[in-house]
Amino acid sequence: MGPDPQYDAFADEFLEHARDGLFNAHYDRPACLDLLGDVAGRTVLDAACGPGLYAEELVARGARVTGFDHSPRMVELCRQRVPSGEFRVHDLADPLGWLPDDSVDLVVFALALEYVDDRVSALRELRRVLRPGGALVLSRPHPTGDWLRHGGSYFDVRVIEEVWSKGWRLRYWLAPLERTCEELRAAGFLLERLLEPRPRPEAADLHREDYQRLCREPTGFLALRAVPDPRR
Ligand SMILES: C[S@@+](CC[C@H](N)C(=O)[O-])C[C@H]1O[C@@H](n2cnc3c(N)ncnc32)[C@H](O)[C@@H]1O
Secondary structure (H helix, E strand, C coil): CCCCCCCHHHHHHHHHHHHHCHHHHHHHHHHHHHHHCCCCCCEEEEECCCCCHHHHHHHHCCCEEEEEECCHHHHHHHHHHCCCCEEEECCCCCCCCCCCCCCEEEEEEECCHHHCCCHHHHHHHHHHHEEEEEEEEEEEECHHHHHHHHCCCCCCCEEEEEECCCCCEEEEEECCHHHHHHHHHHCCEEEEEEECCCCCHHHCCCCHHHHHHHHHCCCCEEEEEEEECCCC
16 A cells, blocks of 8 residues: 555544444454454554554453554554553564564454555564464454445456545455455464444444444444464
């Protein structure tokens, strides 16, 4: 998506939106946190950590958290939110040179794969730093929802641009589910679980229309857990 961090201009607004909003607080984060399981005493890498909403919850659950994001403002917000963590500005296009092989127990990579051009190389780096027995938990927009919004061929891998309701202009990759599975395989992962999450019931009265839509349509996100393939 190029060298400019797309989220930098609206990082503070993203924090406001994602802290308590339906899509992040009651839908994506609960699904990924469930897939991560017990994190107490574990070292977790928060890849594309955003403003630290995952990191905050992981630390509250007893994890040691290190993370990075392409956007300097996101990293600033993350450091403010989670002083005990270690966060740096880093582009997933580059190798994670500061992290040794087999140095983290878990990686969470929420809602950012779609911004990466060379996804196999980025995933391979996450695989490299994961300890054997560790796991990667990843979420991405549901490809069916992407296709319903953008039409054309479901199977085409292409970049689209959207303007979200808050006026945020974002470019990201559309890719069918098969492609994401293939990219994980090429990077040395085995898919362990795949969830098509439903929003948490406590959000039903907060955001009635979107809540009901996400309960019946695959137009939100999906979440998966993958483990390093021991044969590779
Ligand atoms: C939708 S936000 C998700 C943030 C966080 N993972 C969460 O779920 O709260 C996407 C994040 O990916 C980051 N990002 C996008 N492209 C990136 C890249 N190439 N390298 C690192 N981070 C990137 C953005 O700066 C932004 O913080």
